Ligand SMILES: Nc1ncnc2c1ncn2[C@@H]1O[C@H](COP(=O)(O)OP(=O)(O)O)[C@@H](O)[C@H]1O
C-alpha cells in the first residue's frame with residue numbers, strides 16, 4: 001500500500017465543512033481501531049499540542065476580525081509544524097495510527113480556495129509546515145453547506161449561539177459554499193487518497209463506510 005511518508009504507521013485525516021461530522025466520526029474510528037488491537041490516537045487541528053493550541057486561540061478568536069488571509073494561512077501552518085513534529089511523526093514512527101480531525105486539505109479548501117490565496121501558494125507553504133509528510137488516507141465528509149451549519153449551531157445552547165461561534169464559523173454562507181466547492185476540487189485532484197462520503201446519511205451508515213475504507217487501506 002502506498003504511503004505519503006517514510007514511517008511504519010498510518011496517517012489518516014478527516015476533512016469536510018463545518019458540521020459534516022468529522023469530530024463524531026474520527027472519534028468513533030479511533031475507538032474502533034483501539035478495540036481491535038491497533039495503537040490509534042486521535043488529534044485535531046488547529047491545535048493538538050500546547051503551543052499549537054495557543055495558536056488556535058489566536059486563529060479562532062472573534063476579536064481577530066482584522067486578520068489577513070495571509071496571516072491566517074501562516075498561523076495554521078505554524079500550528080501544523082508544531083503538531084507534526086510533536087505528535088504526528090512520533091506516533092507513526094513507532095508504527096501507530098494517527099487520526100487527525102482536519103489537516104492540509106483544510107488549508108487548501110479555506111485559504112487557497114475560499115480566501116482565494118491560490119492552490120500553488122498554499123500548497124507550497126504546506127510542504128514546509130508538514131516536513132513533507134502527508135495523509136495516507138483522507139475521509140472527506142461532504143454535506144450541503146446549509147445543513148452543515150445548521151448542525152454546527154444546533155449542538156450549542158440556542159441562547160449562546162452568537163457568542164459561541166468562532167471566527168471561521170461566523171463567515172457568511174457564500175464563504176462556506178466556497179469551502180465545500182474547494183474540498184470537492186481537492187477530492188477530484190486526488191481520488192486515490194481522498195474518499196468522499198455523503199455526510200447527510202445516518203451516523204451509523206457513515207461509520208460503516210469509513211470502517212470498510214480504512215480496513216481496506218491498512219490490512
Ligand atoms: N450523520 C449525522 N446526521 C445528523 N447529525 C449528525 C451526523 N453526524 C454528526 N451529527 C451532529 O452534527 C453536529 C456536528 O457534528 P461534528 O462531528 O461536531 O461535525 P464537525 O466536527 O465536522 O464540525 C453534532 O451535534 C453531531 O452530533
Ligand SMILES: [Mg+2]
Pocket residue numbers: 022023024101
Ligand atoms: Mg469538529
